[in-house]
Amino acid sequence: MRNCPSFSRLTTHRTVHSPRTRLCLCRRRLISSSPSTHATAAAPNTESTASALEPPPAGGHLPSIASSALLKNTREQALKTPGILWADAELDEARGTSSLSSTTAGRETRKMNTYQAIRDALSIALSTDDSAIVFGEDVAFGGVFRCTLGLAEEYGRERVFNTPLTEQGVVGFGIGYASMGSKLGDSTLGGRGMGGTAIAEVQFADYIWPAFDQLLNEASKFRYRSGGRFNVGGLTVRCPTMAVGHGGLYHSQSPEGFFMGAGGLKVVIPRSPLQAKGLLLSSIRDPNPVVFMEPKILYRSAVEQVPISDYTLPLGHGEILTTGSDLTVVTYGTSVYRCEQAIHLLTHPPEGSGIEKTVKAALGDWRRNTGKSASSSPSIELIDLRTILPYDLPLILRSLSKTHRLLIVHEGPTTGGVGMQIAGEVVSGLSLTSSSSITREGSPSGEEENLAQMRKEAFLGLEAPVKVIGGWDTPGVALQYEKFYIPDEVRILDGLVELLAY
Template sequence: MPKMNMLQAINEALTIAMETDERMLVFGEDVGHFGGVFRATSGLQDKFGRERCFNTPLTEQGIAGFANGLASNGMTPVAEIQFADYIFPAFDQIVNESAKFRYRSGNEFDVGGLTFRTPYGGGIAGGHYHSQSPEAYFTGTPGLKVVVPRNPHQAKGLLLASIRDKNPVVFFEPKRLYRASVGEVPEGDYEIELGKAEVVAQGSDITLLGWGAQMEILEQAAEMAAKENISCEVIDLRSLAPWDVDTVAESVRKTGRLLVNHEAPLTGGFAGEIAATIQQECFLYLEAPIARVCGLDTPYPLCHEKEYMPDALKTFEAIKATMNY
């Protein structure tokens, strides 16, 4: 299998999807000849023309509204929001229109072919306007699917599945891994099922759960724990809405302990939803309180980015505290 980085995998997924679906359009700020701020759409305009890959005005609300209109008329729009921090002007269109389109008509019409792509998270010294992780805001909206890949192989398969899903999908891409994450990616067309978590590493003492860029952190913490003879089961959630309760609960019933790690702030973060559900499913199996290792309840700090990040050391300390409870 050829090796590529996450940007190349995303570009390949978009190319395959456009080749197999002539109704598909890719658009957003600077995505045309420029290829987007991260170059994820490089070459698409040259290959498919300006009618199918094009720039939009700098208006996220307009991008989302335009995408809704296209999808409701049978097109397959893939709209890029340049940074996840800028998705908030489009929030009304996404949560009040995209998510409810199918329901308001009694399934007579929908925007099921719609995908929003957006880079999220810190690690690139982007400060508080280019580093946020807003995925949890969308998980509380019935009608949306929320997906986050962790590496190039996952990015390609999950993006193809998202584009072809019959529901609107918000696809968060971990920007600090765009070029840092390199791995083998199968050639050709393949999909990874949405709503299904993956057990990345088997273990017996504690379950470590995360998604996106934080999976690398969990794997580092698991290696540190192994030196202390602590066996960690590592799970990549991949889809936050819907999320795979069964796989996580099965793991926790085996290990008796759970640690959830995400880069978004602790308060209101998706780890809270996971913790509430798993204590309901696994209460009699738990040997310790469910641990959350998350970002801080502050605006994302530029000069204190390393202190803000829920890194491997913070995670390792939480693993030990959970084991010693």
């Protein structure tokens, strides 16, 4: 069933609507929005609308994210984000002013939530690439999560437009538009030709299944089957993903695991507004088709300072959020914050609670097994994958070589999921996965051999079995039991103490 912007209210309404009726309700609510709302979005840089750009207080359905230490709350923190690459970096380098102090001097940031950061990225893509178009169900109205609010008025309805209610058609059209020219500049159509940059939106990741054939049978194979003569590298498919607390069977799925065997595609999931903007711009400009999944609970719950400049963050590279030497936790998206909370419970368990007793017993075993002092506490290394395909296996293995324990956390189903794939790579003797080999650019010579050696050393150094905590293997995320389905901080804490006490 389709939902509208007031998603939380509709999902709890007792009236049952057909999918088409729900779509009409969405459009009525969006059309009835005040004209001033659209006017504000269409002219985001005027002083009169500056106050309207300020995001509402962080909340949503996971308000604890607002206090996360992982968010960049100051300009200095935002501008020093690891891996950030400014669009004018080449010009700075030519001028000889490419040092960190010079590239950040004069740059400004603004407080944004995630949907505002995504809108900012889309606006930059449209303004810097005349061939870029944004399309999907209801995007001209601003989208159900407001990520495209005002873009149609600002850039024209021939570049930002609604499509019929068909995901297969949305993605198929995007493939056709992107295939008409070549981002690689070496096609029989003469460079970019008539084609361009296609930014498609699938309204919810739960509805990406009808487009699965287009993505796996067409987009991922397009360049490969033509021997490099043609490609659809200009295609980016955006879709809201993961649970929001009350989405039920058709608005809470995490389908990223189904793409793990899709060599030729990239899959990206950001954790915050700053990451969302940089990773989305990288995805749009990447020479491969990209599925960009946006955790819907973070649209309003995550707020941080975001550079207003044009910048990108690298695809295919994870990020170490907290360093540690006793256990590696690998995760992405919303689960990053739940892992952060679980680590806090491990180091600061509530006094007098059952959690405190369990943690103390587990840490006692860990200290005895490792010879640590009675006052010592475990240090946990937290890694955000960011890119799910190809995931940063070398980073995981380097971390595991010093911690010797690995916990992988995600919301998607456990069987056949991202966690099982990573766990299999860590403990197997297989060479680098074909999907990673096909889509990873800039790999140093001999990486596969080095990776095989790293995997062997990591496996032989394991001090506990690799553990995966994911969603349960049920037909979907049941509405009443959604909180039990999602790996929360208590389930993650159980995994931490189990591995430490092993």
